[in-house]
Amino acid sequence: MRWAGKPCTTIDDMSGGQRTNHIRLADGSPPQSIPSARHRRPTAAHLATSEPALDPRFDSSADGYASFSDADTPAEVDAVFRLQRRIAVAHFVTFMFVTLGVSVAIVTLDWAATSRVFGGFSPGFVLAAIGLYFFFVIVAVAAASLANSIEDRMMGAGSLPSEPPRS
């Protein structure tokens, strides 16, 4: 069976509470209604009615709910929290040191305001007007990449494979 249309991008969209989502099927069958609150996840019975073999990664648990059965363990989260905090603080210290350092240097060092580096710019002006923006982007990319990488490597070890088995 082929499903049609554009994708939903988030399961958390269902956290709003009271409304119902529809899954539209391209085979002409009526749209399927699914309660969409976080605590009203699609039931196993409901999904079984609409699509018996929806996806092997859905876990039809004994409590009558069906969901992706991916979860973190407290130990994983605690380890990641500590590492993320250390990394965030390290990047922040670097960021503040450079940003405020430039500010202090411009105020205290004559050459930063009066000498000329290129095209008439003083070192202080070129840093404040252009250079620091590049620095911010570099720090941001580095920090975000590292944070994402840590989460990928340290969490979800016991979770389901990210790619479904191809038939």
Next chain:
Amino acid sequence: MTSRFTILLVAVLVALAVSVLARLRSTRTAVDFQLAGRRVGVITNACAICGDYVSAASFLGVAAAVYAVGLDGAWYATGFAAGFLPVLLFIAAPLRRFGDRSIPDFLGRRFESETVRIIAVVVTQIIILAYLVPQAVGGGLTWELFTDIALPGLTPYSTGIVASTVLTGFLVVIGGMRGTTWNQALQFIVLLGILVWISLALVADGFSYGSAVAELNAQPMLNPDGLEPNSTLTATDNRITGLPARFAEPGARYNGIGQFALMVTLVFGTAGLPHVMNRFFTSPTGRAARMTTVWVIALIGVFYAAAVMVGTAARSVLQTRDEAWLESMTVQGVLKTPEHALLALGRVYGGEVGLSTVTTGALLAIMSTIGGLLLASSVSWGHDLYERYVNPQANRVEALRAGQLAVVVMTVLAAISAMVLNPARFTGSVPSVVASLVTTAFAVAGCTLTPALLLAIWSRRITAAGVAVGMVVGAIAGLLAVTVGLLGDGVSTLFQTPTVILGPGVVTLMMAVSLATRPVPDLATKWMAMHGSAGDRNAERLARVTVESGAEWRPASTSWWVRRS
């Protein structure tokens, strides 16, 4: 005159069309109205955050501040851009993962405290109003330059305030977060395009950035001593050396400590701005929120670097121009109102059409920020107060109506406040009245919500009592300081940028009170929600499954669309 209004009319009609389109795709629920269904993509959200953040203070104010005080003005732009680094490093992903609708909601749930929630609502409204009023002032100033048309009984300045606030309020009411997001993203692209166009026009005209800085720096900086026709130019004193200030040297506006204080205030204030932080709740996942912030830092950097260059160019170019229309706006080639710098450059390089384009851009900047602020206010009143306390049994229509009513009330309040405020009284005492007033919002945010968010996310020991006391003390002290700083003559600039002192003080107070009280039980569950990534993985997996299957999830109220297709 016709071309002026044609461009403005087109922009307004496009914004209106976007809002109507968003309304058609909306589910008419409070979550959709407030958070666009939490389905805003990374690039769209980044552009929308930039549109939200780039207000009159940035589009007109940064160029104006650079124009008026040179290097010290450039630090405004640097501080505005730098503010997103702490957001990226400490707040964006955990805030989104906890999955609430607003900052008061987040703090209230994190500490399981209604007191914290209510205090956060009050603080949020104070910050929103402090940010909203300068936007309306910017709308009035821009309209005043744009046209002398005035509504009966109002000045052109007041008419601009009414036009910008009422129109935006209307767009927000009909478009909700989805319409506002699309409008903000579009408006930011337009604003960036205008700066790029002026930059290219300057280069084509032979403008050399470095040479202009060197030339401006070669002579003392002179500024008009008032707005009157007979005002004269006076030398600006360097507050560090006591000598006449120069364009590319520090001290025209701030002394050494003041420079440092401004940066700290702007850096820590951004993380506490409710209208900006609320946008992270619209991201699908915590990781998407994080990557959105990276894009914001890149886009906003390009924008501010261009704004600083344009401010410099205005100072260099306008004093060499001999055009009749400039005479009434300038004193010996120097603009009486620095906020007119960008507008004047638009007219120099694009004539009437150029002026209309920049003016329209300025009004769009104002509208996009006002839109974000009104929505943040709406969420705070509608969700945090009405749905929880006034009418806990509210159905979705009632909740939606409450949010829309909040938008209307805040619109009126902002318009009246901006009309009462007379920007002329600040001329000469502050480099750019719009940018300076916005700094007030940053100062209060940096002393209240930023410490609360940082500690809520990263400290297990912090308690509801600590956060509540800290926010109350921070709000009172912050407001007092900035009021004295703005209205008092000859007081230290530290009063206008008090976060450098009050921020650490509030953090210390929060921690001290927390040590004497007990943290909430069941912290492990909250920690898993904030710092775990299972929710992200599940969401990504669901999205992948849906993409592979070609399925579409559609809200119930748009089932007509499903049937038709």
